[in-house]
């Protein structure tokens with residue numbers, strides 16, 4: 001991948017990060033089911049029948065604004081700049097030995113290590129330096145992962161929300177596929193299974209929205225794939241040819257919702273809450289949201305994240321999708337102040353929905 005020419009890589013950067021893509025993809029959707037509202041012969045759309053669309057003129061306007069205003073600004077709340085982000089070192093020994101307690105560790109961005117009844121689960125694992133096809137350009141981490149990949153306990157299950165580079169990192173999934181003790185099960189949206197196959201990863205299960213799978217390792221444990229309002233692509237030519245969504249894990253003693261990457265879509269979140277809620281913990285994105293005129297369709301802001309928290313009937317939530325990559329215009333630390341303000345405005349107690357320190361582990365049960 002490092003042989004990619006700079007001109008091609010720059011075109012990818014423009015197309016991928018911002019949400020612009022080239023229309024007119026000629027591929028066919030091997031999983032097309034005409035009766036499903038979000039299926040199309042050449043890919044997928046959101047539950048409202050629409051795609052998140054961004055004409056090239058909007059992209060150019062955004063880039064011009066960013067350049068002229070010097071955005072994103074450095075972290076506003078830390079005099080030490082990016083060094084103000086406190087990265088805690090997870091208690092690796094405890095996590096490796098734990099077979100009984102329910103714990104959740106925020107590794108960074110959308111990567112969480114969830115431990116339930118001896119099962120180790122990773123969400124959207126990303127342990128690389130950049131969220132891009134090559135490691136010599138593209139969005140670079142401002143804050144490192146809280147633990148190295150090699151320090152993880154053996155992972156049983158990896159859930160992938162969609163194929164954007166900050167959620168599906170090739171080097172990370174290949175390393176997990178080689179972990180001692182055998183590969184984890186990779187649970188992926190429709191179409192991402194084909195990408196996995198091309199990487200030589202075979203322990204994969206593909207999901208459409210509302211599909212459910214009973215985890216054989218844990219009696220009574222169910223994994224569900226649920227809708228989100230977003231889009232997909234890894235090249236300028238594969239826009240929306242693979243599906244996107246969130247994940248629900250329900251065990252006899254713990255229920256967890258991982259929203260992935262999403263815009264505000266009340267009907268989807270109310271359906272998730274009604275069918276599968278309430279949740280003991282929800283992981284909801286709170287970052288990568290400005291400017292709203294450009295990002296609003298695909299990424300919620302903290303105010304909308306609070307609406308998701310309510311709609312899915314979460315008892316507690318953790319803010320994800322912030323604090324690692326500067327993908328958009330707001331300072332990287334903006335959610336630290338914006339989320340409590342949004343909770344106050346909605347009369348939701350602050351302790352119900354928090355951003356955690358990088359590397360913080362919460363023992364929930």
Ligand code: ZN
Nearest residue numbers: 162164230261
């Ligand atoms: Zn995305």
Ligand code: ZN
Nearest residue numbers: 164166167261
């Ligand atoms: Zn993302």
